[in-house]
Amino acid sequence: AAVRDLAGLYRFEPATVACDLHPDYFTTRWALAQNRAVLPVQHHHAHALACTAEHGLLDREVLAFTWDGTGYGPDGTVWGGEALACDGAGGYRRVAHLRLFSLPGGDQAVREPRRSALGVLFEMLGEEAGGLAQAWFAQAELRPLLALLDRSLRSPRTSSMGRLFDAVAVLCG
Numbered sequence: 001a002a003v004r005d006l007a008g009l010y011r012f013e014p015a016t017v018a019c020d021l022h023p024d025y026f027t028t029r030w031a032l033a034q035n036r037a038v039l040p041v042q043h044h045h046a047h048a049l050a051c052t053a054e055h056g057l058l059d060r061e062v063l064a065f066t067w068d069g070t071g072y073g074p075d076g077t078v079w080g081g082e083a084l085a086c087d088g089a090g091g092y093r094r095v096a097h098l099r100l101f102s103l104p105g106g107d108q109a110v111r112e113p114r115r116s117a118l119g120v121l122f123e124m125l126g127e128e129a130g131g132l133a134q135a136w137f138a139q140a141e142l143r144p145l146l147a148l149l150d151r152s153l154r155s156p157r158t159s160s161m162g163r164l165f166d167a168v169a170v171l172c173g
Contacts, residue, residue: 020046022072043071044082045092052086059088063095069110069162078103080160099123102155103163104145113166115145119158120167122149136170 007013018039019031031038041049048064064084073079073094081098101116101123109115114136121129130146137145148155 020072021074042074042079042092044068044079045084045086048084048086048092049090061088062086064092067161070158070160073159078156078158078160078163080158080162081164082159097159098161098164100157100159101164101167102149102152103158104148104155106154106156109163109166113163113170116163116167117170118142118145119149119155120164120171122146 016037017031044066083096102119103109
């Protein structure tokens with residue numbers, strides 16, 4: 001509806017639709033279903049481009065720190081704590097990122113920050129993380145989560161600053 005309304009308001013028909021790179025987002029699926037060219041854009045690169053454009057720097061190379069919750073990375077990890085070198089032509093390189101950690105249960109960690117905390121502890125301490133996380137989980141739920149982390153199952157790797165903030169908040173009580 002938003003695309004239709006804007007196209008009507010400005011009296012144009014878009015030839016290309018830009019969408020998030022994440023294949024499971026509704027807007028990405030919608031874009032791919034249109035009879036138009038589709039330009040998938042990495043979430044954090046879009047943030048960097050928006051800030052660069054806002055400040056009139058599209059003709060320059062910039063180093064952009066894109067720190068937020070989550071965004072699909074072309075490497076299959078969940079991005080969110082990146083340093084991107086962006087060129088004036090619209091390209092980018094990921095030059096640094098936060099240390100990766102696992103999110104046991106995937107997206108459920110967004111709704112249950114204690115899972116992010118467990119993922120950070122597991123990254124740092126391995127199996128010892130279970131002893132520190134006992135206060136946040138019933139034993140019946142902690143054991144399977146530790147098994148997911150140990151086997152790297154349903155535990156996507158992330159560099160997300162948002163998930164790191166969640167984890168630190170849980171660790172701080």
